[in-house]
């Protein structure tokens with residue numbers, strides 16, 4: 354799978370792409386992450402501006418339509434093995450559809466994702482009108498730029514790609530995964546006891562059926578306590594049941 358990140362700050366991704374699972378996935382050619390500096394599409398003047406004041410006034414600056422559209426079109430043409438229709442263009446914006454696990458699972462089936470990171474007050478509206486991207490938000494808060502949001506999306510998608518995780522089972526049990534509307538059960542590792550806090554006996558007994566039952570109960574209980582919205586009509590305390 355290929356990611357193309359359009360950003361004014363490509364170096365932000367240096368550390369992230371050179372560590373852990375991402376680094377390994379790139380080395381093993383399971384993913385290809387290309388960064389494109391939007392400023393390379395700016396007019397060839399000393400400051401290479403890509404932003405300007407909003408018409409009608411107001412604070413801040415907006416990223417201009419011309420360099421952005423030209424950049425996206427050029428980046429699209431850089432990789433010709435995937436047909437244009439197979440690239441999903443995503444603009445990161447707090448005004449977009451909320452990113453979640455089902456969306457990550459859907460993105461993981463794509464050949465290519467292009468992620469446009471905004472800065473300042475965001476993009477000129479005509480970027481959206483002309484490119485017709487999907488608009489995606491990582492939550493109801495405002496970040497300084499789309500780079501961290503792009504990392505969130507790449508991170509969530511890459512761990513779903515075949516071969517990326519050492520143990521494929523680990524993302525099946527994950528909270529929210531594959532239609533699973535439950536949070537994951539609590540997990541423990543050594544030591545068996547620390548400051549009087551013991552690992553539950555059931556996990557030490559080697560009875561796999563009992564462990565699976567305990568985990569299913571814990572998942573349900575935890576979801577009920579923390580995120581009963583995920584359970585919908587299945588909640589034990591649903592008065593309509």
Ligand code: SAM
Pocket residue numbers: 444445446447448469470471472473474475476489490491492493494495496497498499500502
């Ligand atoms: N003026 C914009 C608004 O109110 O919708 C916010 C601009 S924000 C300061 C600058 C950039 O950060 C945005 O263009 C977007 O790319 C990114 N960004 C901020 N919050 C985000 C979020 N919750 N999800 C995704 N991207 C976000």
